[in-house]
Amino acid sequence: MSVQDVPRRNRPVTTESSSLRRASAEIDLDALRHNVRALRARIAPRVQLMAVVKADGYGHGAVRCAQAALTAGASWLGTATPHEALALRAAGLTDVPVLCWLWAPGDPWDRGIEAGLDMSVSDMWALEEVCAAARATGKTARIHLKADTGLGRNGCQPADWRRLVGEALEAQGDGLVKVTGLWSHLACADVPGHPLNAAQVDVFRSMTEQAEKAGVEPEVRHIANSSATLTLPEAHFDLVRTGVALYGLSPSPEIGTSAQLDLRPAMSLRASMALVKRLPAGHGVSYGRHHVTEDETTIGLIPLGYADGIPRHASGRGPVLVGDDVRQVAGPVAMDQFMVDLGGDEPEPGTQAVLFGQGSRGEPTAQDWAQAADTIVYEIVTRIGTRVPRVYVDGGDERLMP
Numbered sequence: 001m002s003v004q005d006v007p008r009r010n011r012p013v014t015t016e017s018s019s020l021r022r023a024s025a026e027i028d029l030d031a032l033r034h035n036v037r038a039l040r041a042r043i044a045p046r047v048q049l050m051a052v053v054k055a056d057g058y059g060h061g062a063v064r065c066a067q068a069a070l071t072a073g074a075s076w077l078g079t080a081t082p083h084e085a086l087a088l089r090a091a092g093l094t095d096v097p098v099l100c101w102l103w104a105p106g107d108p109w110d111r112g113i114e115a116g117l118d119m120s121v122s123d124m125w126a127l128e129e130v131c132a133a134a135r136a137t138g139k140t141a142r143i144h145l146k147a148d149t150g151l152g153r154n155g156c157q158p159a160d161w162r163r164l165v166g167e168a169l170e171a172q173g174d175g176l177v178k179v180t181g182l183w184s185h186l187a188c189a190d191v192p193g194h195p196l197n198a199a200q201v202d203v204f205r206s207m208t209e210q211a212e213k214a215g216v217e218p219e220v221r222h223i224a225n226s227s228a229t230l231t232l233p234e235a236h237f238d239l240v241r242t243g244v245a246l247y248g249l250s251p252s253p254e255i256g257t258s259a260q261l262d263l264r265p266a267m268s269l270r271a272s273m274a275l276v277k278r279l280p281a282g283h284g285v286s287y288g289r290h291h292v293t294e295d296e297t298t299i300g301l302i303p304l305g306y307a308d309g310i311p312r313h314a315s316g317r318g319p320v321l322v323g324d325d326v327r328q329v330a331g332p333v334a335m336d337q338f339m340v341d342l343g344g345d346e347p348e349p350g351t352q353a354v355l356f357g358q359g360s361r362g363e364p365t366a367q368d369w370a371q372a373a374d375t376i377v378y379e380i381v382t383r384i385g386t387r388v389p390r391v392y393v394d395g396g397d398e399r400l401m402p
């Protein structure tokens, strides 16, 4: 069948979102609040929920997501770096405990103390720096001692734990620090039933008991991420740290789909089709002539590229909903744009293309993109770049940020 035989479907320019423009990431705060409640339903009422909003809220916007999560039942916020945590305070989130866990030598412990942050300490160098900052500010630092129970990343090895706990208690006696938390992180929680999960929980229990016998009275003990919150109740302790699930994404296909877990993906990534044109058979599409048209066809230009976080590894594979049909990336993803093969259809320029969303209206999901790019869903959403405006949908009210 030649292109001429394909009925031309004159689809109207979709103006569903007036703020679509070139492209936008719509963030549904109702969905995020729903996810907080769905996660809360899986933990005992006494267990607190930390909304992890590192990496700008996994690309969704840290401040807006933190605010929404707090209204729905989160009572802690978590970030990786101190700068991320300080930015939450600067944005007015002052009445909520904020834990930040990724410190490097020379980081602003003094500002963390002044801002009342909870700060993670894994090693003697960090304890020394936080104590020096406490002396300089004349205030007590809130610290969480982190145990390496098997992850082999950040955290204190069991062999060094006694010393770290002892020195922290000494500093606590001097009024420099208060050990407010004992915590750890799981290596294989995304694989339910992995023997390391139970083993890490056991090690964590014995390391916290050891610290408590030595005199630590933590406000919270915590080890669970989203995966463990969803699948490992014995890991809930006093607090769960949920990131990816908060945004409605399943931590891994092995745990289930978002729908199976009663989670609603909060981010929808859309773009306005910038050009639609016919190409003859045998014509290359985008750089490198890796993709050559077999027959005469139509192609559409999506004005998003790897600089916007569209993975180049999804070249030739990433799915895009155009009208009622899911099309695929044709040829390599370039820095600012990529093409889709429209198989002869000629949607009007300006037609909305949906890269991913909730998946309930035939659109692909972020997980589909993760699969197309041989990666995890975390990488898809966290990489959506600053050139893509976030549009917040909050109970029907739509606002463009920034």
Ligand SMILES: *Cc1c(COP(=O)(O)O)cnc(C)c1O
Pocket (backbone or CB within 6 Å): 052, 054, 101, 185, 224, 225, 226, 227, 241, 242, 243, 244, 245, 251
């Ligand atoms: C990112 C992170 C989390 C959240 O993980 P999810 O799998 O997104 O729930 C929890 N704890 C730590 C230490 C983290 O770095």
